[in-house]
Amino acid sequence: MLIDLARTSTAVTAGSARLAKIAHLAELLGRVEPDEAEIAIAYLSGELPQRNVGVGWKSLQDPPEPRLAATATLREVHDRLDRVKALTGPGSQGARKTLLAELFGSLTRQEQLFLTRLLQGELRQGALEGVMIEAVAKAAGVPAAEVRRALMLRGWLPAVGAAALSGGIEALRAFHLEVGRPVSPMLAQSAVSIEAAFGKLGGPAAVEWKLDGVRIQAHRAGDRVSVFTRTLDDITAQVPELVEAVGALPSSDLVLDGEVLAMRADGRPEPFQVTSGRVSSRTDVQRAREKVPLSVFFFDALRADGADLLDLPGEARHAALARAVPPELMTPRLVTSDVADGEAFFKDAVRSGHEGVVVKSLLTPYAAGRRGAGWIKVKPRHTLDLVVLAVEWGSGRREGLLSNLHLGARDPETGGFVMLGKTFKGLTDELLAWQTERLLAIAEGPTDGWTVTVRPELVVEIAFDGVQRSSRYPGGVALRFARVIRYRSDKTADQADTVEMVRSLML
DNA sequence: TTCCGACAGTGGGGTCGCAAT
DNA sequence: ATTGCGACCCCACTATCGGAA
Numbered sequence: 001m002l003i004d005l006a007r008t009s010t011a012v013t014a015g016s017a018r019l020a021k022i023a024h025l026a027e028l029l030g031r032v033e034p035d036e037a038e039i040a041i042a043y044l045s046g047e048l049p050q051r052n053v054g055v056g057w058k059s060l061q062d063p064p065e066p067r068l069a070a071t072a073t074l075r076e077v078h079d080r081l082d083r084v085k086a087l088t089g090p091g092s093q094g095a096r097k098t099l100l101a102e103l104f105g106s107l108t109r110q111e112q113l114f115l116t117r118l119l120q121g122e123l124r125q126g127a128l129e130g131v132m133i134e135a136v137a138k139a140a141g142v143p144a145a146e147v148r149r150a151l152m153l154r155g156w157l158p159a160v161g162a163a164a165l166s167g168g169i170e171a172l173r174a175f176h177l178e179v180g181r182p183v184s185p186m187l188a189q190s191a192v193s194i195e196a197a198f199g200k201l202g203g204p205a206a207v208e209w210k211l212d213g214v215r216i217q218a219h220r221a222g223d224r225v226s227v228f229t230r231t232l233d234d235i236t237a238q239v240p241e242l243v244e245a246v247g248a249l250p251s252s253d254l255v256l257d258g259e260v261l262a263m264r265a266d267g268r269p270e271p272f273q274v275t276s277g278r279v280s281s282r283t284d285v286q287r288a289r290e291k292v293p294l295s296v297f298f299f300d301a302l303r304a305d306g307a308d309l310l311d312l313p314g315e316a317r318h319a320a321l322a323r324a325v326p327p328e329l330m331t332p333r334l335v336t337s338d339v340a341d342g343e344a345f346f347k348d349a350v351r352s353g354h355e356g357v358v359v360k361s362l363l364t365p366y367a368a369g370r371r372g373a374g375w376i377k378v379k380p381r382h383t384l385d386l387v388v389l390a391v392e393w394g395s396g397r398r399e400g401l402l403s404n405l406h407l408g409a410r411d412p413e414t415g416g417f418v419m420l421g422k423t424f425k426g427l428t429d430e431l432l433a434w435q436t437e438r439l440l441a442i443a444e445g446p447t448d449g450w451t452v453t454v455r456p457e458l459v460v461e462i463a464f465d466g467v468q469r470s471s472r473y474p475g476g477v478a479l480r481f482a483r484v485i486r487y488r489s490d491k492t493a494d495q496a497d498t499v500e501m502v503r504s505l506m507l
Numbered sequence: 508t509t510c511c512g513a514c515a516g517t518g519g520g521g522t523c524g525c526a527a528t
Numbered sequence: 529a530t531t532g533c534g535a536c537c538c539c540a541c542t543a544t545c546g547g548a549a
Contacts, residue, residue, distance in 0.1 A: 016544075016545080017545075017546090018514085018544085018545055018546070019545085019546080051535095052534075052535060052536095054525095054533090054534065054535085055534085056533065056534050056535085057533090057534095058532080058533060058534085059533085059534090088525085088526090089525095089526085090526070090527090091526090092525090092526070093525095093526060093527070093533095094527095122516090122517095124515090124516075125515095126514090126515065126516085126544090127514090127515080128514075128515065128516095129514090130513065130514050130515075131514075131515085190540085212538085213537095213538095214537060214538080215537090215538090229536080229537075230536095230537080230538090231536070231537090233535095233536075233537095272521085272537085272538065273520090273521060273522075273538095275537090275538095276521065276522060276523090276536095276537050276538070277521085277522050277523075277537095279522095279537075280521095280522055280523045280524090280535095280536080280537070281522090281523070281524095282523075282524075283523085283524075370513085371512095371513080371514095373512080394517075394518090395517080395518090396516065396517065396518095397516070397517080397543085398516090398517070398518090403517080403518080404517090404518070404519085421519070421520070422518090422519060422520090423518090423519065423540090424517060424518050424519075424541090425517085425518075425519075425539095425540050425541050425542090426540075426541055426542085427541085427542080428541095428542065428543090429542080429543080463540090465539085465540090468520070468521075469521095470520075470521085471521090472520075472521085473520095478519095478520060478521090479519090479520085480519090480520070480521095480538085480539085481519075481520090481538085481539055481540060482519070482520095482540090483519090483540055483541065484541095508549100509548100509549085510547105510548080510549070511546105511547095511548080511549090512545105512546100512547090512548090513544105513545095513546100513547105514543100514544085514545090515542105515543090515544090516541105516542090516543090516544105517540105517541090517542095518539105518540100518541105519538100519539075519540090520537105520538085520539095521536105521537080521538085522535105522536090522537080523534105523535090523536090523537100524533105524534095524535095525532105525533090525534090526531105526532090526533090527530105527531085527532085527533100528529100528530080528531075528532095
């Protein structure tokens, strides 16, 4: 029953101890029907078996009156969401609304709350996939490492969890790398400098250009090529150049990891916005391709030479990649133990218009789906001193605190300020409390109950990765990945950086 | 007893496709 | 033609728990 999940979710939300959350989840998994295990695992880790159903915050605004008695089964809810997802074409939004109202009208208040959070992608129970892995292991009586390994190869915990619950450790060991089915890609940790990155790894390392495009995983089985994104979406039809490039390789049994991006004729990369737009284009790929051709650069191989390579050291995987792929399709790379060489390579990458580098251990295996310690990204960091123009009330654990800052640069021509974006990042609890008090003291002007306008007096030092063209902000520019470094109590607003300075960074 | 790896949470800008206006 | 919504591309950072050292 859905109510069982809602109750478990409430119990999981109630405390902060992870072991207690695991115990609650495992208890539920211990009594779920086998044919509903997949749904239960998905829901309680914040996922939908359908991945998405076209329902977001707006569609969930005013739910109908709840029922008093809980009657909905997991299967019923799942089937109704299938029907919601299937609705398309003219009039579908009205029909969708009706179906959703029917569904929510059949639920109790507790069930409504659970389903709303689930559909919004904000379960906020302090437990998602990472905790659910442990719960599955506990409920199935198998080591968590076995669940993780199967998940790495299958990429979808509900399927892995259901198998573990019904078939135990043997069922888990039956999962293997399947060409044509994506593996969660390995992610990188970050460091502030090449020196710090080398320090974390120790010994010689590979330094690779970090290209600012879209992460892809390319599979080839015989003549069949498939391409997947970081979240395992199939984008094969959107990247024909990549399909052709992989199809032309001598080997017909491959799983490759790389980055796709749009390059300019002069050999420099297009801004991320251009690559992103091209990769997202689905309606007229041929035309999009003519306007913005894509290039691909590989940096790892998960399968080649007729063998799975995940467990091999990075260096061995790279050697296999180099045997399978011509050099022009590989990410520029330098192996060194000399920090100065690494720094020079990093500078060269940035000078060539790229994001930075990833410093990689030569030893570690491919940590699929994890932020492995073996890969460390390093990017240059820009900073500006900007003025707080307004601030938004936070939600969740930031409820009651002023959180999201509206940032402005000085405009000497008008004597005013030009908004460049917002940020909520980099704030400690202490700083959140401080800025709430400080900003309320200088609140002035319109407020909509969500955004508090303040007198432009407070200067804050902001780090960011770069500037990008913006149609949202009046200055035509916005900051990318802005975060707070510190408040500049030593500076007044008329000493803040100007919008011209920001624009000059766009070149 | 202290340290640190892994997670979850809190949101940021931009783009596309689709349905409604 | 424009607007709003949902989905997904890129993502940084802090707090916390609990196992490792």
